[in-house]
Amino acid sequence: MLKSVILIGGPQKGTRFRPLSFEVPKPLFPVAGVPMLQHHVEECAKVPNMKEILLIGFYQPNEELTRFMCSAQQEFKISIRYLQEYAALGTGGGIYHFRDQILSGGPEAFFIMNADVCSEFPLPEMLNFQKEHGEPSSFIILGTTANRKQSMNYGCIVENQQTNEVLHYVEKPSTFVSDIINCGIYLFTPEIFQHIGAVFQKKQQDMLLYPYEGDEHTNGNGWHRAEAIRLEQDIFTALAGQGKLYVYKTPAIWSQIKSAGSAIYASRLYLNQYHKTHPERLATNKDGGPRISGNVYIHPTANIDPTAVDHSCVLNCIVGWDSTIGKWARVEGTPSDPNPNDPYAKIDSETLFRDGKLTPSITILGKLPIPYNIQLCWAGYASTIVAVTVLE
Ligand code: GDD
Numbered sequence: 515m516l517k518s519v520i521l522i523g524g525p526q527k528g529t530r531f532r533p534l535s536f537e538v539p540k541p542l543f544p545v546a547g548v549p550m551l552q553h554h555v556e557e558c559a560k561v562p563n564m565k566e567i568l569l570i571g572f573y574q575p576n577e578e579l580t581r582f583m584c585s586a587q588q589e590f591k592i593s594i595r596y597l598q599e600y601a602a603l604g605t606g607g608g609i610y611h612f613r614d615q616i617l618s619g620g621p622e623a624f625f626i627m628n629a630d631v632c633s634e635f636p637l638p639e640m641l642n643f644q645k646e647h648g649e650p651s652s653f654i655i656l657g658t659t660a661n662r663k664q665s666m667n668y669g670c671i672v673e674n675q676q677t678n679e680v681l682h683y684v685e686k687p688s689t690f691v692s693d694i695i696n697c698g699i700y701l702f703t704p705e706i707f708q709h710i711g712a713v714f715q716k717k718q719q720d721m722l723l724y725p726y727e728g729d730e731h732t733n734g735n736g737w738h739r740a741e742a743i744r745l746e747q748d749i750f751t752a753l754a755g756q757g758k759l760y761v762y763k764t765p766a767i768w769s770q771i772k773s774a775g776s777a778i779y780a781s782r783l784y785l786n787q788y789h790k791t792h793p794e795r796l797a798t799n800k801d802g803g804p805r806i807s808g809n810v811y812i813h814p815t816a817n818i819d820p821t822a823v824d825h826s827c828v829l830n831c832i833v834g835w836d837s838t839i840g841k842w843a844r845v846e847g848t849p850s851d852p853n854p855n856d857p858y859a860k861i862d863s864e865t866l867f868r869d870g871k872l873t874p875s876i877t878i879l880g881k882l883p884i885p886y887n888i889q890l891c892w893a894g895y896a897s898t899i900v901a902v903t904v905l906e
C-alpha cells in the first residue's frame with residue numbers, strides 16, 4: 515500500500531503571501547476555487563492503493579484546517595491526519611520525527627509533496643517510472659525544465675541522460691548548474707529514513723562536539739539543531755551519484771505558489787486543466803445568465819447579475835474577504851506572469867522591494883471589516899477571468 519505526506523509549513527512561513535495568509539493558513543488559500551491543498555489531496559486519492567494522507571506542519575491545530583480535513587476525508591473517501599511538529603524541523607526533519615506514523619501499516623512507498631506547488635501531480639507516472647528505473651528501492655524526484663536564470667531559485671538537478679539518475683544536486687545555487695529543477699514532489703521508499711537517520715546521528719554528534727557553533731538552523735530562529743534536517747541540502751546532495759536518486763521529468767503544468775501573484779497564475783493553470791479534470795467547476799453561458807468569457811469558476815454561494823460585466827474592471831487583483839467594489843470602479847494591478855514567449859519561464863516570486871524600489875505587482879485588497887449586502891469576495895483577472903465570488 516501507499517501513503518502521501520504533504521509538508522504544509524507553519525505560521526512563520528509564507529511571509530511573501532501576506533496579507534492573505536493572515537486570514538487563512540496559506541495552504542488553505544483558494545486556488546481555482548478550492549483550497550491549495552485540495553489539488554494535492556484529489557490526486558493522491560485517485561492513486562490505487564493509497565491508504566492515507568498525512569499533513570505535517572507546525573501550525574497549531576485550527577478550525578480551518580480541521581474543517582478542511584473533515585470535508586476532504588468525506589468527499590475523497592481517504593483518511594487524512596494532521597501531525598504537528600513541536601518546532602519547524604525542516605523538510606526532512608518533520609518526516610523523520612513522524613517516521614513511525616508514516617511507516618505504520620507497512621507502505622512499500624510514499625509520496626512527499628510541498629504544499630506550495632501547483633502541479634498536475636503525475637503520481638501514477640512516478641510509480642511506473644520507479645518500477646522501470648533503477649533498483650526497486652530508488653527514490654524519485656519530480657523535475658521540470660526552467661530557464662537558465664530562474665533555475666537558480668530552485669533545487670537544481672544534473673542527471674545522467676540515459677538512466678535519469680541524479681548525478682549532482684544543488685539547492686538554489688549562486689551560479690548556473692542545470693536547467694532541470696526540483697518540483698518539490700518525491701516518491702520515497704521506507705529506506706529513505708536510514709539516510710535521514712544517518713544525518714540525524716551526525717548532527718547529534720556534532721552538537722556534542724561543538725555545542726556552541728551555530729549554523730543557520732540553530733535555536734536562534736527557532737530551529738532545533740539535530741532534528742532540523744533539510745531534504746534538499748542534507749539528503750539529496752549526499753545521495754546524488756550513489757545510484758539511488760532518479761529524476762522523472764514532467765512536461766505538464768507546474769508552478770511554485772510563493773507570492774499572492776503566483777496564486778493568480780496557479781489558478782489560471784488549474785482552470786485551464788479543468789476542461790479535462792473538472793469540467794463541472796467551469797461556468798458556462800446560460801440563457802439569462804451572466805456572459806462568461808474564458809475559464810471561470812463561480813463559487814456556489816455567488817449570485818451574479820446578468821449585467822455583471824458592465825461598468826467595473828478588476829484586473830490582476832485578489833479581492834479579499836468582505837471587500838466591496840462599487841460600480842464604475844477600476845482596480846488594477848501589474849501582472850506578474852512568466853514571460854509568455856519563453857516556454858520554460860517560471861513565475862518570479864519577487865520580494866516587495868528591489869534596489870530600494872517597490873516591485874510592481876498584483877493588487878491585493880485585504881479583508882474589510884464592514885459587512886455589505888453584496889460582497890465581491892475573491893476576484894482575479896489575467897487574460898481570463900480567474901474567479902469571481904459574490905456573496906449575498
Ligand atoms: N512540516 C514542515 N516543516 N514543512 C516545512 C518546513 C518545516 O519545517 N519547512 C518548509 N516546509 C514546507 C513548506 O511549507 C513548503 O511546502 C515546502 O516545505 C518547501 O518549503 P521551503 O523549505 O521554503 O523551500 P522552497 O519552497 O524555497 O524550495 C523547495 O521547493 C522548490 C519547488 O517549489 C525546494 O525543495 C526546492 O528545491 C524546490 O525547487
Ligand code: GTP
Pocket residue numbers: 523526527528529530531602603604605630735736737772773
Ligand atoms: P515561503 O514563502 O513559504 O518560503 O515563506 P517565506 O517567504 O517566509 O520564506 P523565506 O524563504 O523568505 O523565509 C523567511 C524566513 O523564515 C527566513 O528567515 C528563513 O530563514 C526562515 N525559514 C525558512 N524556512 C523555515 C522553516 O522551515 N522554519 C522556520 N522557523 N523558519 C524558516
